[in-house]
Amino acid sequence: xxxxxxxxxxxxxxxxxxxxxxxxxxxxxxxxxxxxxxxxxxxxxxxxxxxxxxxxxxxxxxxxxxxxxxxxxxxxxxxxxxxxxxxxxxxxxxxxxxxxxxxxxxxxxxxxxxxxxxxxxxxxxxxxxxxxxxxxxxxxxxxxxxxxxxxxxxxxxxxxxxxxxxxxxxxxxxxxxxxxxxxxxxxxxxxxx
Numbered sequence: 436x437x438x439x440x441x442x443x444x445x446x447x448x449x450x451x452x453x454x455x456x457x458x459x460x461x462x463x464x465x466x467x468x469x470x471x472x473x474x475x476x477x478x479x480x481x482x483x484x485x486x487x488x489x490x491x492x493x494x495x496x497x498x499x500x501x502x503x504x505x506x507x508x509x510x511x512x513x514x515x516x517x518x519x520x521x522x523x524x525x526x527x528x529x530x531x532x533x534x535x536x537x538x539x540x541x542x543x544x545x546x547x548x549x550x551x552x553x554x555x556x557x558x559x560x561x562x563x564x565x566x567x568x569x570x571x572x573x574x575x576x577x578x579x580x581x582x583x584x585x586x587x588x589x590x591x592x593x594x595x596x597x598x599x600x601x602x603x604x605x606x607x608x609x610x611x612x613x614x615x616x617x618x619x620x621x622x623x624x625x626x627x628x
Contacts, residue, residue: 463619496554533564559592
């Protein structure tokens with residue numbers, strides 16, 4: 436039995452909180468806005484004086500952002516971790532428990548500072564799974580920071596660095612080439628809350 440989305444009565448997908456999406460139409464994030472948000476993250480990391488030894492990209496969505504931040508913050512090492520959470524790439528895709536898929540052990544350990552980068556925090560389940568994976572590699576909790584380009588307005592998980600909050604699905608710039616975007620709204624976000 437699925438819960439109902441408080442906003443429009445549509446069933447919430449497994450793994451989603453009630454009211455997670457307003458379903459008024461997805462946002463389309465363009466490259467310029469994406470770059471500006473990444474610039475904000477880089478500045479927040481600098482102001483915080485967090486100097487990561489490695490950037491950990493959460494594939495697939497965090498790959499582009501992680502590459503940018505690796506360069507902008509002059510971090511010498513970037514690793515990738517794949518976390519499967521949705522059952523497909525369609526909008527409002529049903530969620531599943533996060534499944535971590537790696538090619539082997541991460542080359543980070545005790546004493547390392549790691550900046551984990553993802554495109555979006557929905558419920559925080561992916562972030563928690565990655566944090567647990569890093570703990571098992573010996574990385575201390577205080578050596579891990581999470582950056583996300585956006586987070587869902589209903590998320591109880593607050594990333595360390597996240598310049599935008601959204602209330603509906605978002606189409607990222609690299610997705611615009613293979614998705615129909617005619618029904619998308621221009622990207623608009625409120626600041627972190």
